[in-house]
Structures are given as C-alpha cells and as structure tokens.
Amino acid sequence: MSLPDTANAITAVTSDADTTRTAYRTCPFCEACCGLELKIAGTKVISIRGNAHDVFSHGYICPKGAALKDLHEDPDRLRTPMIKRDGRFEAATWDEAFAEIEARLLPIRKQYGNDAVATVIGNPGAHKSGLLLYFAKLARALGTRNLYSASTLDQMPKQLSSGYLYGGFYSIPVPDIERTDLLVVLGANPMVSNGSLWTVPDFRGKAKALRARGGKLVVIDPRQTETAQVADAHHFIRPGSDVFLLLGVTHALFAEQRVKPGRLQEHLQGLQQVEQAVTEFSPERVAARCGMAADTIWQLARELSEAPRAALYGRIGTCTQEFGTLASWLVDVINILTGNLDREGGMLFPKAAAFAANTFGKPGSGRGIITGRRKSRVSGAPEVLGELPMGCLAEEIQTPGEGKVRALISVAGNPVLSSPNGARLASAFDELDFMLSFDIYINETTRHADVILPGPSPLQDVHFDLAFQQFAYRNFTRISEPILPMDEGQHNEVQSILRLIALLQERDLATLDDELFADEVRKSAGPYADAIIAGSAGLHGMERYIDFGLRTGPYGDRYGMQADGLNLEKVKQAVNGIDLGPLQPRIPELLRTPSGKIELAEPVLLADLARAAAALDQPAPELTLIGRRQVRSSNSWMHNLPILAKGPYRCTALLHPQDAARYGVAAGQTVELHNRHGSIQVLLELDDGMMPGVVSVPHGWGHDLPGSQLQVAGERPGVNVNVLLDENLRDPLSGNSVLSGVAVEIRPVP
Numbered sequence: 125m126s127l128p129d130t131a132n133a134i135t136a137v138t139s140d141a142d143t144t145r146t147a148y149r150t151c152p153f154c155e156a157c158c159g160l161e162l163k164i165a166g167t168k169v170i171s172i173r174g175n176a177h178d179v180f181s182h183g184y185i186c187p188k189g190a191a192l193k194d195l196h197e198d199p200d201r202l203r204t205p206m207i208k209r210d211g212r213f214e215a216a217t218w219d220e221a222f223a224e225i226e227a228r229l230l231p232i233r234k235q236y237g238n239d240a241v242a243t244v245i246g247n248p249g250a251h252k253s254g255l256l257l258y259f260a261k262l263a264r265a266l267g268t269r270n271l272y273s274a275s276t277l278d279q280m281p282k283q284l285s286s287g288y289l290y291g292g293f294y295s296i297p298v299p300d301i302e303r304t305d306l307l308v309v310l311g312a313n314p315m316v317s318n319g320s321l322w323t324v325p326d327f328r329g330k331a332k333a334l335r336a337r338g339g340k341l342v343v344i345d346p347r348q349t350e351t352a353q354v355a356d357a358h359h360f361i362r363p364g365s366d367v368f369l370l371l372g373v374t375h376a377l378f379a380e381q382r383v384k385p386g387r388l389q390e391h392l393q394g395l396q397q398v399e400q401a402v403t404e405f406s407p408e409r410v411a412a413r414c415g416m417a418a419d420t421i422w423q424l425a426r427e428l429s430e431a432p433r434a435a436l437y438g439r440i441g442t443c444t445q446e447f448g449t450l451a452s453w454l455v456d457v458i459n460i461l462t463g464n465l466d467r468e469g470g471m472l473f474p475k476a477a478a479f480a481a482n483t484f485g486k487p488g489s490g491r492g493i494i495t496g497r498r499k500s501r502v503s504g505a506p507e508v509l510g511e512l513p514m515g516c517l518a519e520e521i522q523t524p525g526e527g528k529v530r531a532l533i534s535v536a537g538n539p540v541l542s543s544p545n546g547a548r549l550a551s552a553f554d555e556l557d558f559m560l561s562f563d564i565y566i567n568e569t570t571r572h573a574d575v576i577l578p579g580p581s582p583l584q585d586v587h588f589d590l591a592f593q594q595f596a597y598r599n600f601t602r603i604s605e606p607i608l609p610m611d612e613g614q615h616n617e618v619q620s621i622l623r624l625i626a627l628l629q630e631r632d633l634a635t636l637d638d639e640l641f642a643d644e645v646r647k648s649a650g651p652y653a654d655a656i657i658a659g660s661a662g663l664h665g666m667e668r669y670i671d672f673g674l675r676t677g678p679y680g681d682r683y684g685m686q687a688d689g690l691n692l693e694k695v696k697q698a699v700n701g702i703d704l705g706p707l708q709p710r711i712p713e714l715l716r717t718p719s720g721k722i723e724l725a726e727p728v729l730l731a732d733l734a735r736a737a738a739a740l741d742q743p744a745p746e747l748t749l750i751g752r753r754q755v756r757s758s759n760s761w762m763h764n765l766p767i768l769a770k771g772p773y774r775c776t777a778l779l780h781p782q783d784a785a786r787y788g789v790a791a792g793q794t795v796e797l798h799n800r801h802g803s804i805q806v807l808l809e810l811d812d813g814m815m816p817g818v819v820s821v822p823h824g825w826g827h828d829l830p831g832s833q834l835q836v837a838g839e840r841p842g843v844n845v846n847v848l849l850d851e852n853l854r855d856p857l858s859g860n861s862v863l864s865g866v867a868v869e870i871r872p873v874p
C-alpha cells in the first residue's frame with residue numbers, strides 16, 4: 125500500500141466558491157462502507173474526503189473512495205442504453221432498448237421455457253441497493269433455475285457453514301476488534317481489502333489500537349501481506365491447506381483439554397463427534413501438508429485458548445479452495461471450542477437496522493437450511509442458496525439438450541475476467557441467442573451483449589447497505605441520498621428492472637412496484653400488512669423498502685408503536701450515520717437450527733472430512749498460484765479510472781528470490797506461467813515476503829480483448845490470471861470455485 129490514507133482526497137479549485145455545497149454518502153466501492161463528505165458546485169464534484177464526523181468510519185477513506193469523481197466523469201461510462209447492430213454498439217433510447225428485449229428475449233422464453241434464460245450477478249450488485257433488492261424480484265419473475273453469481277467465486281463456503289452451524293446463511297460472526305486481545309487473520313488481507321464479510325473501515329487504525337492496548341495480531345498467509353507487515357507474527361501456510369491447519373488446531377485443543385466453550389456449552393450439539401472426527405489430524409500429521417512446523421500449530425491452539433479474548437477470522441483465502449466449506453466451518457468450531465464465539469472481544473453476530481436476515485423468523489430455533497433442492501443439468505452440482513456454481517455456467521450454455529441456456533442476463537458482473545476459464549465463458553456467450561447486460565461499461569463481458577442498460581452514477585442514486593450493515597464491526601445505519609440529479613432521460617436500475625419484469629409478466633408498469641411491495645409486506649407482516657402499506661403512502665422504489673425495513677427492524681419505530689425507533693426520515697436526517705452500539709452476544713436468540721442448538725457436527729461436513737483425509741498425503745506441487753488484491757483495484761472494474769490507474773504497473777507476478785534462482789528467471793523479466801489449462805505472460809517481481817513455492821498474480825486484469833471500450837484500462841491491460849484456473853475445480857459442498865493454490869509452472873520467455 126503506497127499512499128497514506130487521506131492523501132488522495134481530491135481538491136480542486138472552484139471559481140464559484142459561493143455555490144459550493146456539502147453532501148454526504150457511503151462509498152460504494154468496498155465492504156468498508158466509509159462515510160464520505162463531498163463538496164459539490166452545481167453538478168460538479170469538487171472534492172471528496174472521508175467524513176470526519178461519521179459515527180462509523182470517522183473520516184477514513186482509501187484511494188478508491190476519491191475515485192467516485194472519476195467514475196462519475198468517466199467518458200466511457202454508459203449514459204444511454206446500447207444496442208448491438210451488425211456487431212457494433214449503437215446508442216439507443218430506452219424505448220428502443222426495451223423493444224429489442226421484447227422482440228428477442230421473450231420468444232426464447234416462450235419457446236424453450238424459463239430455464240433457457242440464465243442470470244448472473246456480480247459484486248457491485250451488493251453495493252447498489254436498488255440492484256440487489258430488485259434483482260431478487262427479477263430472478264423470481266424469470267422463474268429460472270439458472271441463477272449464478274460471484275458468491276460462488278467468493279463467500280459461499282462461509283454462508284454454507286454458517287447455515288449448518290446456526291441455521292441461517294447470513295448468520296456470520298465478525299471479530300470484535302475493538303475489544304479483543306488476540307486477532308488471528310487467516311487468508312485475508314484487510315489492510316488492502318478493507319475487510320470482507322466484515323465491514324471494518326480503517327483496519328490499519330484498529331489494528332494499531334489493538335496492539336497499543338497490548339493485544340496481538342497474528343497473520344497466517346502464503347505471502348507476507350500488508351496485514352502481516354503490521355502484525356506481531358506472521359506464519360506461512362501452503363495454499364489450500366487451511367483445512368489441515370484448522371483440524372490440527374482443533375485436535376490440539378482436545379488433546380490438551382483446552383476445550384472450554386463456556387456459556388455456549390449448553391447451546392452446543394455434536395461436540396463429541398467433532399472430537400472423534402479430529403483424532404487422526406494431529407499437528408504432527410498435518411504439519412508438512414501445511415508447510416508449517418507442528419510446534420507452530422500447537423502454539424496457535426494454546427494462544428487461542430489462553431488469550432483472555434480471541435478472534436480467529438478467516439476470509440477469501442479460506443473459501444476459494446477445494447475444502448472451503450470445511451475450512452470455514454472449522455474457523456467457527458475453533459472460536460466456539462475456545463469460548464470466543466458470541467462473547468465480547470471474540471466473534472460476535474451483528475444486528476443490522478434493516479434487512480437483517482439473522483433477525484428474521486422466530487428466535488431460538490427454526491428450519492435450518494436446505495441445499496440441493498435441484499441440481500445443475502450438466503454436472504449435477506447442487507443448488508446452494510438458490511444458486512448454481514459460476515463454474516457451471518459455460519457448460520450450461522454449451523451443452524445441447526433440453527434445458528440448455530440460450531439467453532443470459534448479466535447484472536454488474538464481469539465473469540469473463542473474474543471467473544475461472546473466462547475464455548470458455550466468452551465463447552459460450554457468443555453462442556447465446558440473446559444477452560442483456562445491466563452494466564455501466566462495454567467491457568470484456570458486456571461486449572458480448574445484444575443490449576446494455578446502464579444505471580446512473582452512484583452519486584445520482586439512493587443507496588442503503590442492505591448487505592454490509594449485516595457484517596459491521598459495530599452496529600450502525602446510514603442512508604445515501606442522491607447528490608446529483610439524474611441525467612435527462614436516464615433510468616435508474618430499479619426502473620429498468622421493473623420495466624423488464626412488466627414485460628416478462630405482462631403486467632402494468634404503472635402499478636407494478638406498488639403490487640410487488642404489497643405482496644412482500646403481506647408475506648412478512650401478516651395482520652399488520654394493511655397498516656404498513658397505508659403507512660408507506662407517498663414512498664416508492666427503494667426508499668419504501670428501506671423505510672419498511674427500518675421500521676420493522678430490530679431498532680424500528682414499528683410504525684409508531686416505538687416512538688423513539690428508527691424510520692427512513694430519521695436515518696436521512698443523520699448524515700453522519702447512526703451508531704447502534706457495540707455488538708452484543710446473541711446466542712441462543714440468533715439460532716434457527718431445528719435443534720435450537722449450534723449444530724457442530726453436521727453429517728455432510730463430517731462426511732467431507734474423508735475427502736480431506738484422502739488428500740492429506742497428496743504430494744505438493746512444486747509451485748502453486750495465489751492471487752493478490754491491490755488497493756487501487758476492485759476486482760476487474762476500476763482500472764478505467766485515471767486516478768487509480770496511474771502509478772507503477774501492478775499486474776505482476778511475485779516470486780521468492782530462491783525460486784527465481786531455481787527456475788532461472790529474474791526480476792523485471794517477462795515470464796510464462798502455465799499449466800494444462802492455459803498460459804500467461806507476466807512481468808516478474810521478486811519478493812522475499814513470498815512463501816517459497818508460491819507465486820502471486822492479481823486477478824481482474826486482461827483488458828486487451830477486442831470490442832471493449834475502456835480507454836484508460838486498455839492502455840495498461842495486464843493479463844487475466846484466471847486462464848490458469850479450471851472451471852470444473854470446485855468445493856463440492858458449496859460449489860465455490862477453487863481460485864487459489866493451483867499448480868503452475870514457470871519459465872522465462874525468451
């Protein structure tokens with residue numbers, strides 16, 4: 125990380141200082157949800173900085189936050205719908221775009237059925253509340269089984285393991301960083317990512333405060349990351365072996381009688397089965413596979429059990445691997461066994477103000493989760509959370525037969541760069557009869573579309589963090605109102621989705637939103653539904669749902685029954701956000717398992733341990749590939765913003781000098797990384813912070829594909845590392861792709 129945190133606030137001079145106004149909004153670029161303060165003159169953004177008075181982020185901003193200005197002004201950002209005619213995109217009116225959709229998409233559904241239309245939604249979907257909420261309605265209207273998303277390139281293993289343990293896919297605990305004594309970070313780099321499944325702005329400041337009060341930060345990662353550099357200790361781990369490390373730690377806890385779940389003891393089920401399941405995985409047995417000393421594993425177990433309060437946090441490095449669900453499960457098991465789950469200073473469950481999935485339903489027990497209600501047509505991969513694995517999408521398009529995918533709706537996603545084997549996806553997209561993209565760029569994915577419907581700039585849209593308030597280090601809420609007016613004739617994504625639903629279901633667009641809202645309220649609010657619908661009069665679109673979510677949420681005004689509770693108006697007034705206090709213990713209230721207990725020993729997980737045991741003695745590849753997130757990127761899509769694109773070339777491979785000598789490659793050279801899936805040529809940098817035997821290349825690059833219209837990104841395109849990944853390699857339980865730890869070979873390019 126090269127820049128100090130606030131150095132990037134843009135400051136420009138305005139001749140019209142008198143007309144400058146101040147506006148506030150949440151940064152939409154990562155999970156940290158920083159509160160920003162913008163100076164606006166007319167319709168021009170003058171400056172963006174962290175809002176020092178924000179109750180949640182306290183003025184923090186990273187370089188991406190300031191880039192909102194560049195996004196808003198980016199000439200490549202689409203302002204009107206695009207229709208492809210004779211292979212070229214032409215600007216079109218909204219009416220023309222919808223006429224094209226009607227003429228081309230509807231007949232496909234009619235002839236081949238609902239499943240012939242697939243959808244895929246990407247990461248920015250979670251950062252635009254209108255997209256996230258209304259996409260769910262679109263998916264329902266389509267009635268297709270072919271739903272795909274970036275979740276199976278990301279966090280599905282954690283959602284699944286949480287589902288098994290606590291009965292809810294969104295019941296995910298986060299570190300109580302402000303009160304813990306020991307934070308162990310496994311397969312995450314929050315100094316760069318700013319946290320994930322953990323909304324934690326200014327990780328750097330919080331880590332510093334932790335250490336200043338005598339706490340300890342430990343990082344376990346195949347690279348000495350930016351987070352490792354601010355930690356007390358860093359241990360290398362061989363990519364893909366977290367499950368074995370965690371089994372070793374669990375074994376050690378039982379072996380040394382360190383299992384002390386404390387208050388949770390009475391809420392646990394399956395402790396003995398876990399003990400039995402880990403007997404064969406002693407630290408000595410797993411150490412070589414992990415590339416760690418057995419002593420380090422014993423020591424880690426001791427530290428976690430002896431620290432007054434400790435938090436073991438695992439993230440994407442632990443998910444994007446063959447045993448992702450097992451690893452995600454064991455992280456929680458260890459927190460539970462050491463008495464650190466659901467206690468102050470340990471791992472706690474947030475309680476969000478609205479849309480808090482972990483508050484829905486009757487407290488204390490429930491139906492638990494169900495997966496595999498259907499299987500993918502070609503590979504038979506089970507559905508999880510209503511979705512099929514991203515890795516299956518290409519084959520569903522390319523395999524003939526009943527149920528073949530013939531049309532695709534992509535929403536804020538760039539799977540050609542973000543998914544394994546994007547080249548296959550690209551050729552699959554070419555085989556589609558019709559593709560519609562909701563996106564703001566013509567990029568590596570949307571160049572395949574027949575119609576593109578752009579949304580407005582985030583500054584022109586209302587936003588509320590449906591997803592990330594549910595993973596916050598402290599309970600808080602905040603809404604972002606539009607700061608700038610919409611361009612003339614522009615539609616926001618809610619309007620576009622509603623219009624598409626109206627087309628699909630032959631419904632009246634004028635009343636559709638009201639009807640959808642009423643349906644939703646009737647489903648969830650039973651006898652209060654009519655009063656709520658009446659109480660929502662005058663509101664529409666996202667604001668109506670946000671008001672409903674807030675008022676019926678855990679801090680809500682319950683439509684007047686709780687006078688001091690929250691509603692839309694109150695949250696709007698609080699431009700600095702509303703602090704809802706530190707996280708609190710929530711078990712047993714949080715549980716939704718059939719037993720009303722934490723179900724530690726789900727049979728599916730125990731059975732999967734046999735697969736892990738069989739893999740334990742597999743020989744290690746000589747060289748494995750890992751990724752690397754970078755402060756000035758967000759997956760594939762921020763490389764077109766000048767303020768972020770400048771600076772040193774970033775799409776490089778990092779390798780330990782010892783390995784470089786071994787393979788006869790040198791710093792500054794272009795090397796070839798290859799395996800049986802593909803090959804890339806990439807500039808090499810040497811880094812003695814790399815684990816020997818591991819090479820790191822960032823993802824999301826490769827902006828040199830024909831047909832994209834990304835002027836700035838195209839100047840330094842980088843290479844797409846995902847050509848080295850196998851779309852068929854997945855964690856079979858969650859369907860999550862394996863993105864890390866695959867074998868590669870390296871050689872100099874002559």
Ligand SMILES: Nc1nc2c(c(=O)[nH]1)N[C@H]1C(S)=C(S)[C@@H](COP(=O)(O)OP(=O)(O)OC[C@H]3O[C@@H](n4cnc5c(=O)[nH]c(N)nc54)[C@H](O)[C@@H]3O)O[C@H]1N2
Pocket residue numbers: 245246247248252274277278279440444535536537538539541542543562563564565567569578579580582617751758759760761822823824845846863
């Ligand atoms: N090798 C490797 N691959 C990875 C990962 C890894 O660690 N290693 N990480 C994976 C992870 S965690 C994720 S989440 C995925 C991300 O995968 P994707 O979500 O597919 O990738 P993004 O680059 O985030 O795609 C963003 C898309 O959204 C569009 N967009 C941006 N803002 C808006 C908007 O306001 N409205 C609309 N409609 N569109 C918008 C952009 O133009 C772009 O097309 O990548 C995965 N791929």
Ligand SMILES: Nc1nc2c(c(=O)[nH]1)N[C@H]1C(S)=C(S)[C@@H](COP(=O)(O)OP(=O)(O)OC[C@H]3O[C@@H](n4cnc5c(=O)[nH]c(N)nc54)[C@H](O)[C@@H]3O)O[C@H]1N2
Pocket residue numbers: 154155247278310311312313314316317318319320344345346347349361362363364365366439440441442445750751752753754755756757758759864865
């Ligand atoms: N600046 C920036 N911020 C981002 C993003 C971005 O692209 N850029 N992307 C956003 C998204 S979509 C997500 S999901 C989050 C992800 O947030 P994080 O999970 O914090 O993501 P990474 O920085 O990729 O950290 C993963 C770490 O795992 C390590 N690792 C790789 N393989 C293994 C393994 O097998 N075991 C272990 N223990 N470690 C391993 C990597 O070296 C890396 O340090 O970040 C979000 N924030």
Ligand code: SF4
Pocket residue numbers: 151152153154155156157158184185186187188189190318325
């Ligand atoms: S840390 Fe994330 S939310 Fe905060 S300014 Fe940076 S990109 Fe935006």
Ligand SMILES: [Mo]
Pocket residue numbers: 247274278
């Ligand atoms: Mo992600």
